[in-house]
Amino acid sequence: MNSIDTLSEIFSHFPGIGPRQAKRFVYYLLSRRQDSVESLVDAIQNLKRDIRQCSECMRFFPGAGNTCNICSDTHRDKSLLMLVPRDADFEAVEKSGGFKGLYFILGGSLPILEKEPEKRIRLSELKARIKRDSGVIKEVILAMNANAEGENTAEYIKETFKGEGFDFSELGRGLSTGSELEYADPDTLKNALLHRTK
Amino acid sequence: MNSIDTLSEIFSHFPGIGPRQAKRFVYYLLSRRQDSVESLVDAIQNLKRDIRQCSECMRFFPGAGNTCNICSDTHRDKSLLMLVPRDADFEAVEKSGGFKGLYFILGGSLPILEKEPEKRIRLSELKARIKRDSGVIKEVILAMNANAEGENTAEYIKETFKGEGFDFSELGRGLSTGSELEYADPDTLKNALLHRTK
Amino acid sequence: MNSIDTLSEIFSHFPGIGPRQAKRFVYYLLSRRQDSVESLVDAIQNLKRDIRQCSECMRFFPGAGNTCNICSDTHRDKSLLMLVPRDADFEAVEKSGGFKGLYFILGGSLPILEKEPEKRIRLSELKARIKRDSGVIKEVILAMNANAEGENTAEYIKETFKGEGFDFSELGRGLSTGSELEYADPDTLKNALLHRTK
Amino acid sequence: MNSIDTLSEIFSHFPGIGPRQAKRFVYYLLSRRQDSVESLVDAIQNLKRDIRQCSECMRFFPGAGNTCNICSDTHRDKSLLMLVPRDADFEAVEKSGGFKGLYFILGGSLPILEKEPEKRIRLSELKARIKRDSGVIKEVILAMNANAEGENTAEYIKETFKGEGFDFSELGRGLSTGSELEYADPDTLKNALLHRTK
Numbered sequence: 001m002n003s004i005d006t007l008s009e010i011f012s013h014f015p016g017i018g019p020r021q022a023k024r025f026v027y028y029l030l031s032r033r034q035d036s037v038e039s040l041v042d043a044i045q046n047l048k049r050d051i052r053q054c055s056e057c058m059r060f061f062p063g064a065g066n067t068c069n070i071c072s073d074t075h076r077d078k079s080l081l082m083l084v085p086r087d088a089d090f091e092a093v094e095k096s097g098g099f100k101g102l103y104f105i106l107g108g109s110l111p112i113l114e115k116e117p118e119k120r121i122r123l124s125e126l127k128a129r130i131k132r133d134s135g136v137i138k139e140v141i142l143a144m145n146a147n148a149e150g151e152n153t154a155e156y157i158k159e160t161f162k163g164e165g166f167d168f169s170e171l172g173r174g175l176s177t178g179s180e181l182e183y184a185d186p187d188t189l190k191n192a193l194l195h196r197t198k
Numbered sequence: 199m200n201s202i203d204t205l206s207e208i209f210s211h212f213p214g215i216g217p218r219q220a221k222r223f224v225y226y227l228l229s230r231r232q233d234s235v236e237s238l239v240d241a242i243q244n245l246k247r248d249i250r251q252c253s254e255c256m257r258f259f260p261g262a263g264n265t266c267n268i269c270s271d272t273h274r275d276k277s278l279l280m281l282v283p284r285d286a287d288f289e290a291v292e293k294s295g296g297f298k299g300l301y302f303i304l305g306g307s308l309p310i311l312e313k314e315p316e317k318r319i320r321l322s323e324l325k326a327r328i329k330r331d332s333g334v335i336k337e338v339i340l341a342m343n344a345n346a347e348g349e350n351t352a353e354y355i356k357e358t359f360k361g362e363g364f365d366f367s368e369l370g371r372g373l374s375t376g377s378e379l380e381y382a383d384p385d386t387l388k389n390a391l392l393h394r395t396k
Numbered sequence: 397m398n399s400i401d402t403l404s405e406i407f408s409h410f411p412g413i414g415p416r417q418a419k420r421f422v423y424y425l426l427s428r429r430q431d432s433v434e435s436l437v438d439a440i441q442n443l444k445r446d447i448r449q450c451s452e453c454m455r456f457f458p459g460a461g462n463t464c465n466i467c468s469d470t471h472r473d474k475s476l477l478m479l480v481p482r483d484a485d486f487e488a489v490e491k492s493g494g495f496k497g498l499y500f501i502l503g504g505s506l507p508i509l510e511k512e513p514e515k516r517i518r519l520s521e522l523k524a525r526i527k528r529d530s531g532v533i534k535e536v537i538l539a540m541n542a543n544a545e546g547e548n549t550a551e552y553i554k555e556t557f558k559g560e561g562f563d564f565s566e567l568g569r570g571l572s573t574g575s576e577l578e579y580a581d582p583d584t585l586k587n588a589l590l591h592r593t594k
Numbered sequence: 595m596n597s598i599d600t601l602s603e604i605f606s607h608f609p610g611i612g613p614r615q616a617k618r619f620v621y622y623l624l625s626r627r628q629d630s631v632e633s634l635v636d637a638i639q640n641l642k643r644d645i646r647q648c649s650e651c652m653r654f655f656p657g658a659g660n661t662c663n664i665c666s667d668t669h670r671d672k673s674l675l676m677l678v679p680r681d682a683d684f685e686a687v688e689k690s691g692g693f694k695g696l697y698f699i700l701g702g703s704l705p706i707l708e709k710e711p712e713k714r715i716r717l718s719e720l721k722a723r724i725k726r727d728s729g730v731i732k733e734v735i736l737a738m739n740a741n742a743e744g745e746n747t748a749e750y751i752k753e754t755f756k757g758e759g760f761d762f763s764e765l766g767r768g769l770s771t772g773s774e775l776e777y778a779d780p781d782t783l784k785n786a787l788l789h790r791t792k
Contacts, residue, residue: 002645037641037642044638048628051598053624062597085379087621098388145377175369176344178344179374181291181369188375201445213421225483226410228456238440242440244403260398289419488780493784543772568791577739584770585687591768592766593766594733
């Protein structure tokens with residue numbers, strides 16, 4: 001395999017990228033000047049060196065120390081722990097500004113019938129975290145995607161950690177911005193009605 | 199204008215139909231046998247003859263009498279009145295099985311800055327209905343589409359009927375089925391968090 | 397079945413219309429005034445009365461007589477006969493202004509392995525037309541859609557009418573407006589190269 | 595700017611990638627093991643070292659020497675020179691198997707009213723190539739995308755190299771695979787008719 005194919009192959013595993021776009025990336029790099037390619041190499045190498053993984057929430061963060069700015073913020077509500085699939089989900093929730101508790105990034109979600117859940121999500125890290133904060137955590141919010149994989153993950157977590165002395169909750173379902181009644185599914189409508197706001 | 203163009207023009211005002219598809223409808227009819235076209239004409243003529251408009255909720259229903267099966271059902275909860283934009287929205291909500299109150303079909307919604315709201319929605323009929331059931335209605339659910347026009351309609355209704363002795367509520371916003379955290383807008387996320395279910 | 401369902405059922409057989417949009421059409425008609433629904437009924441009834449099918453090209457046309465304005469135009473080139481699937485295809489070609497011969501509308505195309513081709517396309521009418529103009533027609537242009545069904549139809553026609561004393565031709569394949577080299581399929585590229593213009 | 599943002603910024607300039615997907619790439623890399631990230635860095639560094647740019651057609655190719663396997667293949671027809679915008683376009687044409695001449699990769703195309711064409715396409719390299727092969731080249735095929743930018747580029751090249759002793763040609767326009775007559779634009783239809791195949 002020549003260098004074009006080797007790099008194409010690597011890019012084709014990037015999220016959302018197929019073989020054709022992977023190749024366009026390679027040609028794009030070939031057409032760039034040497035120093036611009038070196039900047040890319042530097043940035044990739046710096047990434048692994050500068051970015052740490054928070055020992056509490058497992059998210060990647062820039063900076064020193066073992067815990068990220070959120071986990072070390074004493075003003076956050078430690079009784080609330082939100083479980084999200086990925087770093088990008090954490091970012092979306094944090095940006096919305098509606099949550100003042102702590103997070104834990106699972107690192108993925110569980111397809112139905114997954115045989116080895118511990119390879120898909122950070123199970124042992126979550127157990128350690130929950131054990132350590134035993135008694136402090138009052139509610140674990142299962143902030144999963146609103147699809148079968150998300151529901152399966154939520155079920156699995158609830159089963160695994162039942163009887164641990166905290167409640168579970170899940171994100172509310174309802175009409176998302178822009179949706180129309182006529183095209184909403186029955187579940188969404190029922191929930192939108194149940195959670196109507198006065 | 200010849201007969202093809204005349205009928206195309208009429209079809210092009212059907213909801214969601216442009217001039218090109220309108221013409222395909224005409225050619226489709228031309229290619230049908232005479233009796234199948236007569237069935238269409240019969241069905242259209244029967245529609246206006248057989249279908250009545252309920253004097254209470256304003257929806258179109260098949261059958262005799264002045265009120266539809268829902269408005270005349272004594273088991274429905276008369277203290278709850280749901281306002282929906284159109285008949286198709288009513289159908290979606292009723293099919294979801296989550297609502298046991300009564301309905302009123304507005305007949306449309308109000309674009310922002312609409313000068314003549316009474317031409318867009320059934321305002322006088324709604325006033326009559328609310329006056330008649332004064333004291334019975336405890337909550338008016340503004341079941342609007344989750345977009346600017348829906349919000350504007352809700353605001354207008356609340357303003358118009360304030361102080362009438364009932365509460366207003368709106369459908370809950372949250373993650374609709376299939377949506378992913380990462381791509382959810384901040385408002386949807388905040389609402390999903392606020393209305394989380396235990 | 398009530399009148400709403402009966403008419404929905406008929407609309408759902410219109411080209412490109414599913415059950416949900418069919419129902420929206422019905423509600424749309426219900427919300428129109430009586431005279432506007434009568435206009436629709438009139439237009440449908442006029443259509444069958446005013447529009448004739450040309451005895452030569454089989455297309456639907458407004459006007460008197462047995463043959464349409466194109467078939468009776470003595471300036472058209474009778475040695476060229478273009479076969480198109482439907483009236484809308486005829487319209488697209490005629491509007492492009494590039495063709496000065498005559499047309500024949502097949503009324504459809506042949507799916508692969510179709511057992512009864514004579515029910516899908518106007519085979520007996522085509523045979524009669526070709527027999528009548530025997531010796532006059534020099535070239536039959538098979539103007540089919542550029543897909544498997546179109547190719548199958550072309551093959552079938554060529555097989556059926558071989559040895560009739562005229563040539564067959566097919567529309568040129570190449571880059572259609574807006575297409576990009578990188579995403580073009582090999583066949584399209586080969587043809588675009590073969591038919592390059594100086 | 596931290597390392598996540600720096601690398602996101604670089605990825606967001608990759609073809610077809612926006613800021614959100616750029617960030618997903620970064621999180622993807624963060625979640626990979628160290629050795630897999632090192633493989634990426636190696637592959638990028640190898641690319642610039644192993645891949646050469648052909649001195650004749652300007653395309654990037656793996657291997658030794660100054661000219662690529664096509665330009666040094668004595669069986670290719672040197673009288674035909676095809677100009678394509680990018681390496682990916684060259685690949686698409688070469689894979690189609692329909693061309694036996696030589697190529698020149700322009701490196702881009704010219705937006706309408708572009709003030710500095712020499713910064714967008716390899717103009718000086720093309721001039722040198724054409725001068726060197728003066729008398730050998732009989733036809734220059736302008737294989738541009740079928741859009742305004744492609745047409746503008748073709749016009750510019752024709753104007754720049756007129757009177758050089760060779761003909762210009764452009765790829766044939768017609769129905770591309772999968773397209774339907776009814777939806778084809780008039781230009782495409784005219785060309786498809788003009789280039790019909792017997």
